[in-house]
Amino acid sequence: MIRRHTFDIVAVALVAIGFVLAMGAPPDRLQGDVQRLMYVHVPAAWVAYLAFAVTLVGSVGWLVSRRRRWDRLAASSAEVGVVFTGLAIALGSLWGKPIWGVWWTWDARLVTTALLFIVYLGYLALRRAVADPETRARRSAILGVVAFVQVPIVHMSVVWWRTLHQPPTVLRPDQHPTMDHDMLMALLVNVAAFTAVYAALVRRRAAVARLEAEADAHTDRHAPLAGDAVIAPRLEGAVDG
Amino acid sequence: MIPAVGVAAVLFVVLAFGDLRGNLVYYLTTSEAVDRQGQFGDQRRFRLAGHVVEDSVRPTAAGAAFSMTDGVTTIEVVHTGAPPQLFRSGIDVVLEGSWDEGRFASDTMMIKHDEQYCAPEREERHCPSRTPAADAAPADGASR
Numbered sequence: 001m002i003r004r005h006t007f008d009i010v011a012v013a014l015v016a017i018g019f020v021l022a023m024g025a026p027p028d029r030l031q032g033d034v035q036r037l038m039y040v041h042v043p044a045a046w047v048a049y050l051a052f053a054v055t056l057v058g059s060v061g062w063l064v065s066r067r068r069r070w071d072r073l074a075a076s077s078a079e080v081g082v083v084f085t086g087l088a089i090a091l092g093s094l095w096g097k098p099i100w101g102v103w104w105t106w107d108a109r110l111v112t113t114a115l116l117f118i119v120y121l122g123y124l125a126l127r128r129a130v131a132d133p134e135t136r137a138r139r140s141a142i143l144g145v146v147a148f149v150q151v152p153i154v155h156m157s158v159v160w161w162r163t164l165h166q167p168p169t170v171l172r173p174d175q176h177p178t179m180d181h182d183m184l185m186a187l188l189v190n191v192a193a194f195t196a197v198y199a200a201l202v203r204r205r206a207a208v209a210r211l212e213a214e215a216d217a218h219t220d221r222h223a224p225l226a227g228d229a230v231i232a233p234r235l236e237g238a239v240d241g
Numbered sequence: 242m243i244p245a246v247g248v249a250a251v252l253f254v255v256l257a258f259g260d261l262r263g264n265l266v267y268y269l270t271t272s273e274a275v276d277r278q279g280q281f282g283d284q285r286r287f288r289l290a291g292h293v294v295e296d297s298v299r300p301t302a303a304g305a306a307f308s309m310t311d312g313v314t315t316i317e318v319v320h321t322g323a324p325p326q327l328f329r330s331g332i333d334v335v336l337e338g339s340w341d342e343g344r345f346a347s348d349t350m351m352i353k354h355d356e357q358y359c360a361p362e363r364e365e366r367h368c369p370s371r372t373p374a375a376d377a378a379p380a381d382g383a384s385r
Contacts, residue, residue, distance in 0.1 A: 026360030030327060035358065100351045101325030107267045146245060162267045162290070164335055169356040179358040 007200040014193035021186035028183075037095040039186055042170075043194035044088040045113075049151050051081025051198060052120065059144030062137055068213065069206075071137040074144050076205035078123050080198055085117045100164060108157040109165035116150045123147060133213070268335050272314040274345070283340050290335045290353060291316070298330050309334070309345075317344045327352045 018039065028035035058074025061067070092110075093103045104110065123143050130136035158167045170177045170187070177184055268288035269277070281287065291309035298307040304320040307330070318336065328334065333355065338347035 028358050029361040030332075030354065038358070099325075099327060099354055101327075102351055105351060142245075146249070149249075164267070164351055164353055166354060166356045169358060172356075178356050180360050182360070183358050 007196070007203055011193065011196035011200045014189065014196045018186070018190035018193040021189050025182045025186040026180060031099055034095065034098050037091055038183075039190045040194075041088060041091040041095055042187060043191045044084045044091055046191050047194045047198045048081050048085040048088055048116070049155065050195065051077045051084060051202075052116075052148055052151050054202070055081065055123075055144045056148040059141035062141045063145075068133070068137070069210075071133075071140065072206050072209040072213070073202070074140065075127055076202045076209055078120055078144065079205060080201045082117065082120045082124060084194075084198070085113065085120065089113060089117060105164050107163040107165055108161035109154070109163045112150065112154045112157045116154055119147050119150060133216070270311040270314075271309055271316045272311055274316065274340075275314050278340055281340060283342065286337060286339045288335055288337050289316070289318075289345055289347070290333065293328075293330050293332055293334055295330045298328075309336075318347055319344055320347045320350055322348055322350070324350050325352050327354065 022036055022039035025036070025039075027033050054077040055074045058070045058072075058077060061070030062074065089110075092113075096105075097103050123140065126143060127136060127140055130139060155168070155171070157163065158165050169179050170184070172178075179187070268290040271289065271291045274281075274287070274289050289309070291311050294308040294310055294315065298305055301319070304322050305324055305328070306317070306319050308315050309318050310316070319341070320336065320338075328350065333353040335351045335353050336345065336347035337349035338345055340346070
């Protein structure tokens, strides 16, 4: 019983520590307290990258081994990843309004992130559009591999193109982080906390997916569908076409 | 699989080499804006980014007037509307507007904050003051 909840307990503890550090870190010299949104916006974006990387791993794992559990991992991770992508966009928007002066602008980072969100929503839609588990796993795996191309593009968009969004502070291609040490510590702990929340969510989602697959396997596909016995009403005087 | 790769290849070529008539460039630097002044005239709207020159900000009845530079070329800007809270001299801004008799008439201003984060009392230790030359953004696409 304790082992089953270890992930959850670690996640909750890290979130609590992260919150205390985020509130205790010094405010930014220019942005003031609004900058504290960084401690949730950046981890959310990081988890989105991580989630889609795990979907890539799960997809490749399925293509190589044809074991269902890889497919379930890919699906669960993509689902959580979409939530965190949406969260990163929403939190970024909340940060953008007071600092940039706009909720949204059509720069490369924002547009590529929106595309990332939409393409993985498409991935989830694809999973619901195919009934046969084998076909669904194959098509999803291919999309799970191809769609990951976007992640490095999103991350490097601020380096490759001119944007309103700032270039990376921590994962910079060339230099050390350009951030106060206390802020960096708070950020890294929050990244760890979000990662733990992600792991706990994916673990639970994958367990549900396994139960769904088992229930599915017990379903008789040739049984009559609900509603089959209902006969469509005919209007009086209607002529059969 | 093959159609997907084909679509991806076409997209890549269009994005990398097509330039879509310059529409993919999010903003122009002040030097580029001056270069294209003749071509744009006073009608065409575009985004312009640069560094607000120290002590150049003057409040006006309709908004603010200031000078903006990329370290090489300086442009006089007349902005209409209330600037965002963070607006001050020495910060990077992105403006939307058009040329107006040699000055840039802007009606939308966005603050382009940089990637430096530091505490107020520790400014000297972690945040070396930036020079306008450090703002020079990479040219779109190819370089870097």
